Amino acid sequence: MSELEIEALLLSLKVAVISTAIGLPLAIAAAWGLARHAFWGKSLVNALIHAPLVVPPVVIGYLLLISFNPNAPLGRLLDSLFGFSFAFSWTGAALAAGIMGFPLMVRAIRLSFESGDPKLVKAARTLGAGPVRSFFTISLPLAAPGLIAAALLGFARALGEFGATITFVSNIPGLTQTLPLALFSAVQAPGGEDAAFRLMMISLAIALGALFASDILARRVTRQLGHLS
Amino acid sequence: MSAKILLAAEIESLIGTLHLRASINLPAGVTALVGPSGAGKTSLADILAGLQRAGFSHIRLNDRVLADQGSSVMLRPEQRRIGYVFQDARLFPHLSVATNLRYGMAAGMRRWEDILGMLDLKPLLERRPGTLSGGEARRVAIGRVLLSEPELLILDEPLAGLDPARKERLYPYLEKICRNHKLPILFISHQIDEVIRLADYIQLIENGRTVPALPLEDAFSHPVMQRLIGRHDAGAILTARAESREDGLTRLDFPGGHLLTVEPFALGQNIRLRIQARDVSLSRRRPKDISILNILEGRITSIRGHGDEVDIGVAVANDNGGASNLIARITHHSAERLKLKPGEPVFALIKAVAVTRKLFSD
Numbered sequence: 001m002s003e004l005e006i007e008a009l010l011l012s013l014k015v016a017v018i019s020t021a022i023g024l025p026l027a028i029a030a031a032w033g034l035a036r037h038a039f040w041g042k043s044l045v046n047a048l049i050h051a052p053l054v055v056p057p058v059v060i061g062y063l064l065l066i067s068f069n070p071n072a073p074l075g076r077l078l079d080s081l082f083g084f085s086f087a088f089s090w091t092g093a094a095l096a097a098g099i100m101g102f103p104l105m106v107r108a109i110r111l112s113f114e115s116g117d118p119k120l121v122k123a124a125r126t127l128g129a130g131p132v133r134s135f136f137t138i139s140l141p142l143a144a145p146g147l148i149a150a151a152l153l154g155f156a157r158a159l160g161e162f163g164a165t166i167t168f169v170s171n172i173p174g175l176t177q178t179l180p181l182a183l184f185s186a187v188q189a190p191g192g193e194d195a196a197f198r199l200m201m202i203s204l205a206i207a208l209g210a211l212f213a214s215d216i217l218a219r220r221v222t223r224q225l226g227h228l229s
Numbered sequence: 230m231s232a233k234i235l236l237a238a239e240i241e242s243l244i245g246t247l248h249l250r251a252s253i254n255l256p257a258g259v260t261a262l263v264g265p266s267g268a269g270k271t272s273l274a275d276i277l278a279g280l281q282r283a284g285f286s287h288i289r290l291n292d293r294v295l296a297d298q299g300s301s302v303m304l305r306p307e308q309r310r311i312g313y314v315f316q317d318a319r320l321f322p323h324l325s326v327a328t329n330l331r332y333g334m335a336a337g338m339r340r341w342e343d344i345l346g347m348l349d350l351k352p353l354l355e356r357r358p359g360t361l362s363g364g365e366a367r368r369v370a371i372g373r374v375l376l377s378e379p380e381l382l383i384l385d386e387p388l389a390g391l392d393p394a395r396k397e398r399l400y401p402y403l404e405k406i407c408r409n410h411k412l413p414i415l416f417i418s419h420q421i422d423e424v425i426r427l428a429d430y431i432q433l434i435e436n437g438r439t440v441p442a443l444p445l446e447d448a449f450s451h452p453v454m455q456r457l458i459g460r461h462d463a464g465a466i467l468t469a470r471a472e473s474r475e476d477g478l479t480r481l482d483f484p485g486g487h488l489l490t491v492e493p494f495a496l497g498q499n500i501r502l503r504i505q506a507r508d509v510s511l512s513r514r515r516p517k518d519i520s521i522l523n524i525l526e527g528r529i530t531s532i533r534g535h536g537d538e539v540d541i542g543v544a545v546a547n548d549n550g551g552a553s554n555l556i557a558r559i560t561h562h563s564a565e566r567l568k569l570k571p572g573e574p575v576f577a578l579i580k581a582v583a584v585t586r587k588l589f590s591d
Contacts, residue, residue: 122280123319125306127333127377137332141323225323 001198007174008182009202011090015178016158019098023105023154024147028140030102031109036118050103057100061167064096068168092169093176097158104157105150112146113139144221152214156207179203232256235413236290236381242283244272249437253277255381255413260442261428262417265457269437270417274383277415278313279306290380312379316386318370320358326369327354333377341376347405348372364395368402375406382406382414388423403427421458425466425501445501450542450554463540464505465555471498478522478581484551485544489522490584506540508583509557512576513567523579529571530554532564539564543577 001009030049034042052060068075068086078084086092116139124134140147162180169176171185183199186192236255243249249269262270275281277288279295288295290311295304320329330350334341345351348368358366367387374382387403388396407414407427415432418424424431424445431448433440440453446466448454455463469481471494478489481500494500515524531542539561546552555577569575 119315119317119319120321122306123313123315124321124332126278126280126309126311126313127373128307128310128335129333130305130307138321144323 002195004173004177005182005195005199005202008177008179008199011093011174011177012159012179013206015090015094015097015161016155019094019101019158020105020151020154022094023098023102024151027102027105027109027150027154028147031106031113032135032139034106035110035113049106052100053103057161057163058167060099061096061164064092064099064164064168068092068095086169088169088172088176090169090176093161093165093178094158096164096168097161098154100161100164101154101157104153108150108153109143109146112143112149116142142225144225145218148214148218148221152210155210159203159207159210179206232258236277236288236415238277238286238288240273240276240283240288241285242272242276244269244281244437247272247437249273249276249283251434251437251439252441253415253432253439254442255415255432256430257411257413258429259407259414259416259427260430260432261424261445262415262432262434263419263424263448263454263457264434266419268434270434271385273434274313274385274415274417277381278311278383279304279309280313310378310380312374312377312382314367314370314374314382314384314387316389318358318363318366320361320366320369320373322358324358325354326350326356326358326361329358329369330354330373330376333373335376335378338376338378344372344375347409348402362395363391364399367391367399371402371406375410380412382410382412383417384414385417386419387416388418388420400426419457421462425503446553450556462505463556463558464503464508465553467502467504467553467555469500469502471496471500481584483553485527485546485553486525486551488525488579488584489581491581492584502584504555504579504584506556506558508579509543509555510578511541511543511557511559511563511567511569512578515576516578519578520580521578522581523584525555525577525579527555527575527577529569529573529575532569532571534561534564537561541569541575543575545577 033039034046066072070076070079070085070087075085075087086095120138121134124138129137160180162184165176165178166181171177171181177185179199179202183196183203186196186199234254234256236253238253240249240251247269249272251273262273264270272281276283276286285298286296287298294302295309296302321332324332348371350368350372353361353365353369361369371387388399391399404427416427428445430442431445431454432442433448433451433453435453440451443451446468449464449466467483469483469488471479472482473480474496477491479492479494481488481490481494481502525545527543527545529541530544533540537560538558541557541559541564543555543557544552545555557577
């Protein structure tokens with residue numbers, strides 16, 4: 001493997017792990033709000049969260065580009081406040097990947113919350129647990145299979161993210177060139193077949209490995225929850 | 230009820246098509262909330278526990294106001310200290326029995342050993358709720374609630390859905406809970422046998438309306454109760470005490486008289502007897518040369534006809550000033566022939582073998 005391919009691999013892992021790790025708690029909050037609460041503007045929030053599922057990724061990437069480029073108001077604000085920029089950096093790739101994977105994570109967790117039994121929460125409340133304690137000790141642990149599924153979906157989606165990433169942060173080797181972008185470049189380049197094959201195998205291995213690991217984890221958790229004897 | 234009222238609640242709420250208008254006053258001891266299904270029993274319990282909103286509610290438990298629209302007090306369920314044993318146990322499936330028991334445990338709880346021993350929970354501590362039988366799960370649910378040191382205990386059909394053998398095994402635990410705790414217990418049930426065994430008072434509810442709570446013995450002559458029990462099983466409740474035993478017969482003293490039975494009750498034991506109306510016959514004169522051992526002198530208090538059959542209420546009294554009510558079911562034909570009228574003296578005849586173990590002990 002060339003140095004560039006290793007860089008692409010490490011960058012992809014970083015982008016996928018970070019975007020999933022930051023996206024998951026936000027997805028939990030969004031899923032809880034959508035599953036168990038009624039509030040004004042709920043359908044609008046729901047539509048916004050799910051937009052990346054139906055809007056072409058290139059459109060999302062372009063939207064991010066015109067919002068966060070160093071000359072856009074949002075980009076300028078971030079720069080002046082924190083000296084931080086998403087533009088042409090791996091953080092931008094993580095943002096794009098996180099947004100594209102977010103609706104998948106929210107859906108998986110929401111389903112889990114909705115299939116949870118509100119009667120158990122009521123029992124916890126009469127035993128003296130407030131809403132926060134009952135959420136963290138009852139609702140959230142019981143939604144663990146959904147959380148695992150969500151993490152896998154978010155991770156896999158981030159790993160495969162292409163359109164929004166290339167539009168937003170471009171395809172800069174060593175900087176924003178993730179595995180799919182490196183694979184795309186290798187296919188385009190004359191004589192890049194060997195590199196393309198290696199990158200394909202790496203991508204396959206990571207994705208299948210993640211699927212396998214989450215399956216094992218989900219099975220263990222399900223047993224812990226007492227659904228299986 | 231003359232005992233000190235520990236829970237006082239006035240509740241009014243529209244639940245679907247049911248207009249709930251309830252007034253509940255509970256002393257220490259077991260009050261059975263009895264009514265047909267759909268009468269609002271569980272809604273009432275949920276409102277007391279703060280799990281369901283009511284149009285109007287004023288609830289006071291001991292010295293604390295839990296809910297009062299006037300001063301807009303509305304404590305959340307976790308602030309009410311109302312222990313709720315749900316019909317379906319509701320153990321947390323991802324936690325061990327021990328962790329379930331500790332979930333709501335009151336700070337400084339000293340009765341861990343005591344409560345675990347009383348409910349025989351020690352062998353179950355390491356188990357997962359999914360591996361427990363129905364009866365075991367209910368025992369854990371009861372223990373979990375007791376460990377939270379509630380000021381009011383709600384038992385929602387704690388025996389429902391268990392097969393008769395499991396039910397019989399759970400009874401002694403419930404009896405212990407009901408005897409050993411000085412708190413008010415609201416026991417929701419529509420099984421009359423359970424109520425007779427466990428309850429001290431009956432709080433009747435029908436179509437969302439409550440009637441003032443009655444001592445167990447008095448409740449059984451209430452029309453709502455009679456409708457619930459059904460014509461076939463109508464009868465009276467006597468609280469008696471096993472006084473002596475002779476010739477294979479136990480003498481049970483109750484206010485207003487005594488009965489002989491073949492059941493070998495322990496002497497000194499308090500017993501609740503259910504004397505079914507169809508086991509009681511009536512006679513104008515004291516019969517002689519008859520196999521029936523229990524002949525009680527009384528006076529007719531009521532006559533209620535149901536087609537070919539008539540239920541005759543009889544108050545039996547003795548010189549000690551005690552009195553109890555019995556119900557006798559006889560045919561319309563016999564009632565005419567004996568010319569029975571309210572206020573007239575009569576003898577109630579009960580076979581010793583009809584006085585059976587429908588009871589609990591103190």
